C-alpha cells in the first residue's frame with residue numbers, strides 16, 4: 580500500500596512525506612487516534628519510506644524496504660509492550676543502541692507502539708533523549724491514549740492526529756485490501772469506519788453470530804408477552820453481555836439516524852433498520868441503564884428483561900418528538 584492511497588489522509592501524508600524527502604522533518608512524531616484508525620499502518624509506511632532507497636517511497640522492493648518489512652533492518656528499532664508495559668530498562672537499551680552510528684548511514688528509526696504503555700520512569704528516560712537529540716534518530720510514537728503520556732513528551736513531538744474514517748472511505752480501504760465491495764460496505768458500517776475493527780470483525784465468526792442473535796432478539800420484541808422469549812436466547816451467553824450491549828448501542832444509534840432521516844453507519848442494513856419498530860433513543864437509554872445495572876451486580880437476564888419491558892412501553896418517535904409507530908398498534 581502507498582501512503583497516498585490511505586484514504587482520508589492522502590493530503591496530510593503527502594505533505595509530511597515531502598518534509599521527509601526534503602530532510603526537514605522534526606525529530607519526533609506522535610501518531611495518535613482511536614484504535615483501528617490506521618495510525619500504526621501509516622506510521623510504519625512512513626518509517627519504511629524514510630529508509631527506502633527506491634524512487635517512489637516506500638517502494639517495497641528495494642533491499643532496505645525488504646529488510647524493514649521482514650524486521651531485520653539494523654537501524655530500525657521497534658518497541659512494544661511485551662507484557663503490559665514498556666519499562667525503563669527497555670528505553671535504556673534503546674538509548675544505548677542509538678548512541679552507535681547507524682549501520683546504513685541513514686540514521687536510526689524508532690517506532691514505539693502503544694506508547695502509552697511506557698511507565699513513568701520509562702517516559703522520563705525517553706524525555707532526555709527527545710530533549711537533546713544525540714545524532715540522527717527519528718522517533719515515531721504511536722498511541723490511542725495520548726493523555727497517558729507526559730505532557731513534556733507530547734510537547735516534544737509533532738502531533739499527527741487520526742480519526743475514524745467515514746464509512747465510505749473505510750469500505751474503500753477494505754476493497755483495496757481485496758474484500759468484495761458489498762462485504763466491505765457491510766463491515767465498514769459495523770465497524771463505524773474503523774479499518775482495524777472491520778478486519779477484526781471479518782475474522783470473528785463468533786461475534787458475527789452474536790450480532791445476528793442480538794438483532795433477532797430485538798426484532799422478536801413486539802409486545803409484553805414477547806419479552807421473556809425475545810430475551811431468552813441472549814441470556815445464556817455468559818460473558819457476551821458487553822459485546823451484546825455494544826451491538827445494541829450501534830443499532831440504537833442507527834435507528835435514531837434512520838428515524839430522523841439521516842444516513843446510518845450500517846447503510847447495508849437500511850431496510851432492516853427501517854422495519855425495526857424500536858425507538859432508537861429508548862434503546863440507547865436502555866443500553867446505558869443495563870450497563871449501569873451490570874456494574875452494580877444486577878444479573879444479565881434481569882438487566883436485559885428490564886430493558887425490554889421499558890422498550891415495549893416506549894412508542895417510536897421521530898426527530899420532532901411526534902409519536903409515530905406505536906407498539907400497541
Ligand SMILES: [Zn+2]
Pocket residue numbers: 630631632633636637638639640641642643644645
Ligand atoms: Zn524501498
